[in-house]
Amino acid sequence: MPKIYQYILIILFVAGGIVQALATHNRAGEITVEQVGDCVQSLTVRATITTYTKASSRPADRDTLTICWGDGTCERVPRFNGPGNPPQGEILENDTKKNFYIAEHTYPSRGTYVISMTDPNRNGGILNVNFPNSDQVKFHIQTTYTFPNPQFQGCNNTPVLLQPPIDIGCVGKVFTHNPNAYDPDGDSLSYHFIVPLQDVGLQVPNYIWPQLVGPNPANSSLTIDSISGDIVWDAPQRPGEYNLAMIIVEYRAGIAIDTIVRDMQILIEECENLPPVVETPFDEVCVVAGDVLEFEVIGTAPLEETTQLVRLTALGGPFAVSVSPATFTPDNNSFEEDPVRKTFRWQTACEHISDQYYSVVFKATDNYFGDTSGLATLKTVRIKVVGPPPEDVRAESSSGVVSVTWEKPYFCEDAADNYFRGFTIWRRQGSNNFPPDTCRPGLDGRGYTKLNNVPIKDESGGRYIYTDTDVERGRTYCYRILAQFAKTTPGGQYTYNVVESLPS
Structure with missing residues (x-):
């Protein structure tokens, strides 16, 4: 059985709007958030509700949805994309329509907020949600968004999910999906299954994991790779509609700051393919x-x-x-x-x-x-x-100090937005001619000691230079240089998401 990711949300009072009890034929959806303007002074965000709906279900089409911001306020949001006036959404394959609903909101204070959208009904007949009355269960998606302290942690945007969940599967054949999350801030992400929701933090009733539906559950498996996001269902046993939900967790400096719930429907058909x-x-x-x-x-x-x-x-x-x-x-x-x-x-x-x-x-x-x-x-x-390694490192000993120099210019020293922060110098007694590994930048675990915590850009004679004054006569020292990259907080005083280059 897939592992349910356990998480705790600090939920503020959410006032739900009055909605019409119409079948919506929602097939999938998620909410993404980005900060707007100066994140030091502004507490304004732009939220995008993305839904995938049954294109042929025109009576249940939504030209507006209600978004609740997690601070006690909700508002109606018009559809943003597609032809027509008002916009009609974008038609995709498999009788699917993609809809964007975009709104901005200013919060009263920094904190963590649950931004959500609830629609009255799911599709009817979903085999693993309150079967056979899934159309009586609300469709709910939510995103937990955190305002970090911009002076120390920078600005924050949630990941965006690039892969539409619109594919069809066949009984007895492997079904694959990946939400394909991309985080523009460079934060780390993890993926986990959860039980679909019908309200803020409230699971749908009578949920059965999709691989357990069918005559031989032991012969079916459903997995999600927590690192890559790859979902593999090997293999569906019964035709029909299924529901699956996942949570994408965003981490900065090892701390979870955002979560996105994607709720998606999977259509399995009896087909020889x-x-x-x-x-x-x-x-x-x-x-x-x-x-x-x-x-x-x-x-x-x-x-x-x-x-x-x-x-x-x-x-x-x-x-x-x-x-x-x-x-x-x-x-x-x-x-x-x-x-x-x-x-x-x-x-x-x-x-x-x-x-x-x-x-x-x-x-x-x-x-x-x-x-x-x-x-x-x-x-x-x-x-x-x-990051490429610093080149042509030389060390010269004189009068009880060692002058370490290396090539200038460094290939990435002019990276945009001051992304290049400088160099750190590392030393060990004796050499360590470890084999180079492009996938393993940095020097942790190689037996070297970092000599400077604050990156430097000192230069002399057209080369970068570092002077090591803490040396002992008669010892052999090996020096290596790392370039350091990092995003910078709006004030330019602090860095986050630090990255080290390959060693020299």
Whole structure:
């Protein structure tokens, strides 16, 4: 049974608005939050409610929703996206409509708030939610948002979920999903299953985990990778509609600051089809900032189904960055003859350096259900961008001190937004010629001692320099240099999400 992530929310009084008791046909949703303006002076946020609804259910379509801010106030929010006036939402595949509802709100004080949206009814007949009366259970999504102290912890934006939850599965075939969360602040994320909710902190009644529905529960498994977010259901046993919810937890300096709940519906059909296959040269890779990462991705249908067409797409953080985003070419979204080959290419930059992996989710979809949709397979590739090592380190001993110098300019010293903070110098007695590992920056655990806690940028004679005065005659010292990167608080006085480069 999936592990339920236990969490505690400080919940303020929430006043719910009056809503009409109409079937909404919600299929999935989540709420994301970003700070607006100067986060030192302003307590204003912009929240986006994203819902995925049944496109053909026009009588139940919502041009407005009610958002509750967690401080005792709620308000109606109009739909923001799609054609028409008012906007009608964006039509996707599998009879799905994607809707954005965007609003801004100013809070009275700093703290932690539960921002939520509750709609009266779910789809009817969901097999694992209060069956057969799931349409009498409210659809509820919520996000816990924290205002950090900007002087010490910086600004805060929740992750955004880049992968739409719109895929269909077949009985007896593996079903995959990944919310594909990307955090623009560089915070760490973890993924966990939870029981779906019907109100703030209130679970739906009579919930059964999807893999337990069917004649042989022991032959079915449902897992979520807490690090990558990969969800694998191997395999559904009974056709019908299922509900699954997950929580994405955002950590800064090891402390949970935000949580996002995604509630999603999974449609399983009785169909004789095999999911497509996604081929990549690796599941995880590390690259030095400034280098180009390029590889081929292949999407193909199983050999028994060579008449099917395949569509190959990609979403993820490398496409969302503002500096030098990645490309996936040819850039089309159409079904093509099997196999489909495309190229992922990312010219990495110093601004991409992070101790967190970027995720790219490659998705292959066949056209089994017609011209617009079919079974899909998702494959995640995790990419870590590391800082390049300082070059040409030299040490000269004279008059009881050691002058350590290294090459200037450093490749990433001009990174935008003062991301490069300087250098730290590390020393040990005797050398340690450990094998280089691009995926392991820093020097922790290598037997070196850090000589300066505050990064330096001192220079002399066109080179960076550090003078070590704490030396003993007759000893052999080995010096290594690390470059340090960090985000800076608005006042520029403090740093957070510190990242170290590869060692010299």
